[in-house]
Structure formats: C-alpha cells, structure tokens
Amino acid sequence: MLNLQKHDKTLMIIVAVLVLFAPFILNPFPTGSAMAQFNAGYPDLMQRFVIFGIFAVGFNILFGLTGYLSFGHAAFLGVGSYSAVWMFKLLSMNVIPAILLSVVISGLFALLIGFVSLRRSGIYFSILTLAFAQMSFNLAYSVLTPITNGETGLQLTLDDPRILGVSATADGGIPVTSLFGLEMRSTYEMIVGPWTFQFNAGYYLCGIILLAAFYLSLRIFRSPFGMMLRAVKSNQTRLNYTGLNPKPYTLAAFVISGMYAGLAGGLMASMDPLAGAERMQWTASGEVVLMTILGGAGTLIGPVLGAGFIKYFENIFSKINDSILHSWFSFLPDGIEDAVVFLIHPFIGKGWHLTLGILFMLVVIFLPGGLVEGGQRIKKWVSGGKNKADDKAPKTEPAE
C-alpha cells in the first residue's frame, strides 16, 4: 500500500505502534507508586517527544545523508514558532494554517541561509550556519521586537485582531488552539486499576504528523535524490566529474530539513501558543545534533530514538532530587545513605546534563552508529547462534 519494501514496512509499523500506543508504553508504572516518576506518558512530554522527533528526522536528511553539519537549525524552529503564533493572532486559532505558514516561511528562510552557507563545506559551513542562527537569535531578541516581542516572547493577547474567530471568548479568556473545533489541550483519561492513561488530541495530531514526516524521510532515503545525497557525502569530486552538480542537491536537502524544523516549531506553538527567542539559541541547535548522533546519524529510526532519549532524560532525570534519593536509599545505614546520595547528587536534578554528556561520550566512543548500532549488536548477539547458516548468503544491509 505504501509502496515500501518489506524491511521499510516493518520499520514504519514499529514507529506507528510506538507513536499510537505511547500513552500506554510510556506509563508502565501505576500512578502513586514509587516508580511513577519514571512515567513519561503525560501529554506535555509526549508532545515534546514527537515534535523533537520530527525536528531530528528532518535534520538527519541533511546531516545523515549529505554529511553537512548545520549548527543553526534551531533558527528554523524558531521561525516556525513565530509564524504559527502570528497566524493565531491574525487569522484563526485553527492549527492547520499556522502549521502551513511555519513550513513555508522556514523553507524560504532555509533557502536564503542555505544558499549562502553552502558556498563552503566542512567546518566553515557549520560556522556559517551557527553565525546565521545566532544572528537570528539576536535579531529576534532585540531589533525585531515589533515582530517577535523581544525578551518577553510572542504571546496571544485579548485584543488580537483574529479575522476568522474571536479576540476573546465569551467568558473573557484567550481562545485555545484547535483543529476544526477539536481543542488541542483536550485530553481523555482512561483509568485501568491503579493506572491512568492520558490520550491528548494535540499529541495525536503531532504523532500523526510525525508518522507522515517519517514516511516522507523513508521515501527520500530510498529515492534517487537520497542516493545523490549519499554520493555528495561520499565523494564530491566524483560527483562533479560525473556531470552532476552537488550544490542544488545539498541546497534542496538543506531546505527540506529546514522545513521539517519549521514544522516542529509550528507544532510547538500549536500545542502552546507562544514563541520566544531562546528557541533559536545555539544550545537548541546543538541539541538536535546530539539527538541525531546519539540515535544514529544516517539511519532512519535513529533520530526518533535519539530525540525520545534526550527529552526523557531532560524531563525525568532533572526532576529527581535529593529527597527522592534519600527515600530510595533509606534502607541503607544513615552514614552510607548520605554518602551514596552525595555521590549521585551531581548527576541528577540540574546535573542531568552531566549524565547526558557522559552517556553521549560513551555512545560516540563505543557505538559510533548510535543507539541503532546498539540495537543491531544486541540483535546479532541474541540471534548469533541460530543464524550462522544465513550469514553466508550475500545480503544487502539497508540503513535501519
């Protein structure tokens, strides 16, 4: 049906199952149990998982295929968010026009930045993208205040001139974002014994868009265009002397990945209609690089895993504090308990960056192919004994 090979179909199904059943998968522990703080199945966090998944999947089309490492992709995310919020302010609270505008505007913006930055390759390209993104951040922060509302960030107000819709609701509040009347914040709670599962409209919208975005990236990977992008990474000299011009190929990849970033930014604003300059800062650009590398650059599913992994750490590890640690280790004698908590303390709460940094280093050193390589190794190890006979047959190893 989807015009995919068997292997790709499996991959697509895995992602679909993960996305659709995330409210269950991410909530394995009963509410109120000691482990409940490791649950991630609440709407806000699940939305972030898929939105950053989209961001990373798009980034991977540029970095994973062509090898061009952009350090400025957060700029497109920010532009997407601003565009969406303006659409809410001026046109309607429906998320569709907002998302469309974010994709278009960030695409145009990526065309401009890509055109200039792609005159150089390697480290110079990275620096150029970084410079552009920081420039955009500073502009958003100060000079462009009429458009971005500077430090405060762009928000909805009670006197927005919404053409298709009302400036304020009957009870005097700011209207909420919706998809043809279906409010993005509406959540259905399913209570099964001690478990509470939350099904949020906004999450499912983002999830379905992630599936579409993932499917598109799959098609790009398997297309002649995708092959040309891999050829750009492999040997530009040969490409040139084969009569192909690498520039438009890389520029197209840059614009596509910029549009993915814009889409992610638009979705962010659709879930929570505000946009701030900090979304464009270099740390945000660096984060998507980490996600892609951690998951496995150049693989299909890697960026999705990497995004989930990092967002999980950011939100779950950062919430563990000393009193929680004390309660975990209370079975130990007092002195030892304090010592253990003292030792773990730097790695939790605000120290989650340290944990993530160490994990990242371990992955890069021992699993250069990221989490996907880890998964493949485990698979090989588990099925090592019985598959020996198959190994002799020549086979192609398409990217996971």
Place this chain on the structure above:
Amino acid sequence: MGILDVKDVGKRFGGLQALGNVNLSVAENSVHAIIGPNGAGKSTLLNCLVGKLVPDTGSVMFDGQSVLGRSPHEINQMGISRVFQTPEIFGDLTVMENMMIPVFAKRDGAFRMHAIENMMAERDIVETAEKMLVDMNMAEKRHMHAASMSRGDKRRLEIGMCLAQEPRLLLLDEPTAGMARADTNNTIDLLKQIKDERDITIAIIEHDMHVVFSLAERITVLAQGTPLVEDTPENIKGHPKVREAYLGEAA
C-alpha cells in the same frame, strides 16, 4: 581539427611554469597517449581540460566549443569523462549504486529533484547499470561496498562508470599505476575492447610503455611542461630526443 584542440595552454604555480605553450590535437575516435617523466605536467594538462584548473593562457576547444570557464560538471555533460590517477568512486555506496549514478546523470542532466520515486523502480536505469556491470565483469560484486574492493576492481568500476555516460572523450590518468601485471593486462584488454566497440576518443596518460605501445595510435611526449614531439608509436620509439628526455631514463 580534432575533437579536442589545445592551443598555447600555459599554467603557472607560483614560480613554477608547470605548462608552457602546450599545443595538442586529438583526432576523433583515436587513442592518443601523453607520456613524459614525473612532474612533466601531464596531470596538470588533464586538469586544465576538465575544469579542475583554469589555464593562465591559451584555449581548449572540445568539438568546436570552448571548455574554459565552465565548471567540471558542465564539461562532463559536454561529453568528457575522466578517470583519475587514484580511483575516485563513491566508497560508501554499493557497486550497483556507483554504476547507477552516472546513468542517472546521463538521463537527467546535472540536477533533477526525484525525491519520492523508488530508486530501484527506475527500470531503465537499473537495467542499463546492470548491463554495464556485466560488461565490466563485476556483476557478482554488485552489493559490495565500493570501498571494500581491490584497487584493480575500483579502477575497473571507475572506468565502467565513465563509460556508462557514453562520453565522446575518455581521459585516463595512469589507469594502470600500482597495478599487478595481470590487472594491467586486463585493463589493456578492456580498453582495446572499448575502443573497438564504441565511437569513443581516448586520451591516456601512462608511464607503462607496454600499455602505451599496445594501445596508442598517436603519442605526445611532454617534458617540463612543453610537448617535445608528437608522432606514431613506431617513430616515437626511435626518436633520439625522446630517448634522451624520457625513454633513456626509463630503459
């Protein structure tokens, strides 16, 4: 007038005159060898023909059109393919994919956005590439990563990729350098076969005299950036100037 006409081409690297007043004409459908000692400027000359370098002086005409000022991919699209001194292939791609890329370039030109189509569903491309692999005797290696092949096979693949574009002029820069005798002989056979089967002009730079004398119809001897003589292989063998400048040291 040949298919390729080089007139008064000069190229300087800082203080070094790498090429000074090179005149050369390659006749259509011939095999023309360029020989000369190390550092004679042979690769530099080739670089000036394919847009990698721009000569300081002179003109380079291919089939009546100037190649100067065009970028490498444009020159290639005019019908000139080049094999490098060290094989330039797509190491991270499979052998089959390596072969498909020039076939795409031939059909679609320098850029085409085909981002949704399935690459393997392009039947005409797949078939042409497969046939070329069979011709090159590499069909059974189609799923291998190109980087994992032997140097001889890489060279073979590179020649095949150039031929897949059906160029009118094929430039080869020391195609047998560093090859074992058997591989060298295979390459000679391959090039002879190409020459017999196709309407193609070949210009070859080579150090191995066995290769040169088995293939070439005309030979130009280059020394210190200037052509010494141009003649048939028979005459070159006995030419005193050539013996002095080149064969003398090699023999």
